[in-house]
Every structure is written in structure tokens, then in C-alpha cells.
Amino acid sequence: MLALAPEPTVGRIGPSQPVSDHAAAPQSAVGWPLLAGPVPTEAPAPVDDGVECWLDLDAHLIRNPEASFLARVRGNALWEAGLHDGDLVVIDRAVPPLAGSVVLVAGAGGFVLRRLDRAADGKLALEPTGHHHPAGDTPPLREFEILGVARWVVHRLWPSRDAPPEGESRSFRDLSAISPTTR
Secondary structure: EEEEEEEEOOOOOOEEEEOOOOOOOOOOOOOEEEEEEOOOOOOOOOOOEEEEEEEEHHHHHOOOOHEEEEOOOOOOOOOHHOOOOOEEEEEOOOOOOOOOOOEEEOOOOOEEEEEEEEEEOOOEEOOOOOOOOOOHHHOOHHHOOEEEEEEEEEOOHHHHOOOOOOOOOOHHHHHOOOOOHOO
């Protein structure tokens, strides 16, 4: 049975550590344990608490490592697409954009995340964001360069999203110049 048992602490709350009565992780295990059965969100039900596999999130989320990067979302205009202010998105530059995809585009003086749609003529077009932008306000796709397709989104479930990202800030153009061998 998988349970969370707190570490002993002295005067503070410490992190929880997974405790299992199953065999310890194999020596070759990489990543995080993935429970064998899904956890229900409705009524409580018995769950197989065995480990299906050890999931390497890089391998699971990044199909094309040399063409992928993370970006932080600012704003809630794509809330209906599941993107919230402060979320991280995995952008893949090697994936072809399709109707319904959320894409990172450059143009009009900067970068923006937008959803692609099909125009009346059948060509790809940028979907207007939110209810306050009528369809006529959306510049044509030809005025933008598609830099990549958003493949995954990671967002927090706890309320605090105010912490600034850690580490040094670099521009997208700087990241494009880094070869896969120097990363």
C-alpha cells in the first residue's frame, strides 16, 4: 500500500516521503513511480497501488528534445484551452501545426500563444482570444511566424502562483542558437 509518511521534524513541517510495502525500486528505475491503476475523482473505489512503471517525465513529455523548450504562460486568454497564468507549456518546434493546436507565434512586435483554427477558405488561421476580441480583430496568420506547437501544459493546483521563476532569464533566440550537444 502506498502512503505518505512525514519525516520526523523538529519545530517545522518537513516534506513527505512515499512509503510502500511493495518491493523497492529496481536499480535501473529512472523517474517517478506511476501507479498501476487510475485514481478515481468521483466516488472512492479500490485502487491497485502497485507501480506500473517508473515514468521519466522528460521522455514522456518531450518527443523531440533538440527542438523543444518550456515557456511560462502570462494571462488567461487561453483559459478555455486549459492554459492559465503561470502555467508551463512544453513547446515543440518539430511538430506540424494543425487546426485546434495551440501555437507559439512571433510577429506584431513579440511572441504570443494562440489557438489555430480553419478559416472559411480551409486555410489555417489564428483564432481570436477570449470574448472581447471579435473575429475581424485577429491579424492573418501570414503576418506571424509559427515557432512551435504547445504539446503539454503543467499547472499548479495550489493557490500560490506569485513566485518568480528561478534561474537566469534568456531569450528564445538565445535558446535557438544553443546546439543540442551543448545543453
